[in-house]
Amino acid sequence: MECCPNNRKKIVIAVDGFSSCGKSTFAREIAARLGYIFIDTGAMYRAVTLCGLRAGVVSPQGIDRAGLEALLDGIDISFRFNPARGASDIYVNGECVEREIRSIEVSGCVSAVSGVAEVRRRLVALQQAMGRDKGIVMDGRDIGTVVFPDAELKIFMTADPSVRARRRYDELRARGERVTMEEVEENIRSRDIADQSRAISPLRRAEDAVVLDNSRMTVADQMEWVLGRLREMGVCE
Numbered sequence: 001m002e003c004c005p006n007n008r009k010k011i012v013i014a015v016d017g018f019s020s021c022g023k024s025t026f027a028r029e030i031a032a033r034l035g036y037i038f039i040d041t042g043a044m045y046r047a048v049t050l051c052g053l054r055a056g057v058v059s060p061q062g063i064d065r066a067g068l069e070a071l072l073d074g075i076d077i078s079f080r081f082n083p084a085r086g087a088s089d090i091y092v093n094g095e096c097v098e099r100e101i102r103s104i105e106v107s108g109c110v111s112a113v114s115g116v117a118e119v120r121r122r123l124v125a126l127q128q129a130m131g132r133d134k135g136i137v138m139d140g141r142d143i144g145t146v147v148f149p150d151a152e153l154k155i156f157m158t159a160d161p162s163v164r165a166r167r168r169y170d171e172l173r174a175r176g177e178r179v180t181m182e183e184v185e186e187n188i189r190s191r192d193i194a195d196q197s198r199a200i201s202p203l204r205r206a207e208d209a210v211v212l213d214n215s216r217m218t219v220a221d222q223m224e225w226v227l228g229r230l231r232e233m234g235v236c237e
Ligand code: DC
Pocket: 019, 020, 041, 042, 043, 045, 046, 110, 111, 114, 139, 140, 141, 142, 143, 191, 195
């Protein structure tokens, strides 16, 4: 249910943090409450990774950078609201790839792809254009630091690695993916290291971001917390 009448000031909300912290679930819920646009930027890096895998320029063994960069002009990314899911699906050149981008294969290669400067340059420009009119909740790794350094509210999410692994494992199994807990833990561990140590736009908390550790919080707890902040800011009632 929306709690933000149209005459309220619209802001940009940046949600950054570690993988499998529930950032997208949380950010989507905030957007629904405020009547804002929600953008999952991880899905955009995943979509480029999927295109690279399909074209044979990305593999678990490495990336053909020149080949990947040559593909970028032909990748048109958009989001379309899916009423059945109550959320937006991501499309590449008109094809819905919402399911394909969540596979363990894409997860295994996306950190390397997101470390390619030209990929970041293009996706950041697209993200900034999406948020030009404010009224947006965007989740990712560099939203509060690079994409919207002037965002009015920046949230940095974290949770115990074991809690994150369990959440991701349950999500993948529910979708019928044949993964083991060990694979999921290893994927989370290696992505944490890659996200924090990459040369361009590494994952870090913006100085003015508020930290939300949701290891022992439900989505309802998290919403109560954020709505309190938004009320203090005069963004919602
Ligand atoms: O949020 P996610 O797990 O779906 O993100 C997939 C990958 O994309 C993650 O390993 C890091 C990268 N990413 C990024 O580098 N910058 C963003 N703004 C969002 C995601």
